[in-house]
Amino acid sequence: MKMSDRAAASSRLAKISDAEMAGLLRRAQRYDRTAFDRLYVLYADKIYRYVRYRVQDQQASEDLTAEVFLRLLEGIHAFRVTERDQVAIFSGYLYRIAHNLLYDYYHRQALRPVAPLDEQVSDLSDSHRTWIERGLSDAQLHAAIGELTEEQQQVLVMRFFEDMSSADVAKVLGKTEGAIKALQHRALAALERILGRTEPRENLA
């Protein structure tokens, strides 16, 4: 899977200042279509990522992603626009919408989120070959990430796929930078253990 132009654009656009974001949100609150479009381009893939690691079904993940933005449209008028940390605050807000939607989704499907890693750690590999020796596809990697806890997933995704600093991640997740550093440590260690198991599942594309 090659990084598309769209993804590149989104990545570039992701570098938005707090002031820009504040202006964008004010326009969005007036139901300015172009403002919403910009927000969509900025966040659609991020939200999809967040959803996809937790939902097995791809179609459902896409639908849920679209739904997040419709929810944003419904609630935007109540969003309090500030100048400070606007990007991080809005990101957290959008992830919270996604989180709530996921909760509803699980509830509807009578499904449970993928069991947290800690419950599966005992299921260790009998193979002593590392993932490096075995080789590792992106799909296997994403599948392994999908087995992490939600916080671990978010930290890894933000740090490695969205090129965010620990400080920025801390703002979005509402934690201290120290907590984020510890979290990313645990996340990498957990991912390493998962990849050390026999055969990672490969159902994520």
Add this chain to the structure above:
Amino acid sequence: MTLDAVLDECLQAIRSGASVEACLARYPDYAEELEPLLHLAARLHVAEPLALSSSAHAAGRHKLGAAVEARAAATEAWAGPAELLRRRVQTWLRLPQVRPLPRLALAFEVVILVAIVGAAIFALAAGSLPDQPLYPIKRVAESIRVALTPDVPGKAQLHLTLADRRLAEAEILLRQQGRVDESLLADWNAELRAALAAIDQVPEQVAFRELLALFDARVGAQQALLETLLVQTGDVRHERLLAASRTAAAYRQLVVEAANDPTRVGAWLQGTPLPMLTPAVDLQSPTPTPTPTPSSTVTASATATPSPSASPARPPLQPVLAPTETAPPTAGVRPTARGVARAPTETPLAPGPPTETPRSRPTEVLEPTATREVRPTPRPGETERPKPTAAPPTPRPTEEPEPTPEPEPTERPEPTHEPEATKTRKPDDG
């Protein structure tokens, strides 16, 4: 430096292009733990992130755009011209934009809030006293109420209510601060006069008499209150209370006269510019307390009369009452008029006190009220009094149409009061 921090630093370095090996060399103490993590991090860096398929991305984008359009249209339609105007003005003035929905909701809330606060203020003001900040609001609210009352009888009753209020305020001030507020009494008097003026405008005789009876009852109650206060307070405040009490008596006397001749009210209103009696009279007045006329009798008279009056216009009243004229020369005549039957007994009493005669004009008017014999007020001094004629109860003939109104006389057979009321009071005051 903790492992967490070292790891973070290495991750930052790798992201900037450094190799895993360089990092491990830099932190040899942590190398063993760091190595697998850093290799994994390097792998993650080159992984292609999950992303929406192009079609899904486009579909979601389109869906959102359509929803935004629909929402904008709905908001626009709902906002209406006022909202559009506001937006335009906002643009002109370059005011910061605010969400339309909450703004309108805010305006609504402000209106509600103002209404609630206003109601609360008026409610608070209603219980205020003249020396309190909200009192002017209370008075303004009252005058608005008067102005908004369309019918004459309603106005008359409202004025009576307001007269009650003024007197109640005066009483509270008196009890709380020990002072008699002259302006309140003047206002009280003005309300009574306004009530009377309103009553005078009522064309129908029945309604007129009913209102007159109501007026008499209210003034009677007010007079009783004044009497009570008079008994309970010291001499200094006496003057004004006494004057007020006399004023009440004068009003009630007028009601009696009006019962015979409805035109009296109008004439009185014209001829008596300042109904309040001058307090000057009081100086001598330690004695005077003619006012005590029992209200009951008066009301009775007023109510009683209506029966004969079938005619729409107000004709001169029944001559029936007239006989009283025969009674003794002094003012006593008037009072007798009300209770015909009682007349005989009363006459002797009224003239009794010598002090009354010297009084000035106003006081004379009151004299009729000399009927004080009836005075209900229970005084300790009463007993001393020799009762000249206990007659009052007995004479009461059955003919009287008004049995109800006069409970007092019947109850108390003791005409003891008649002797100088003043004297009785004196002990109290002292």
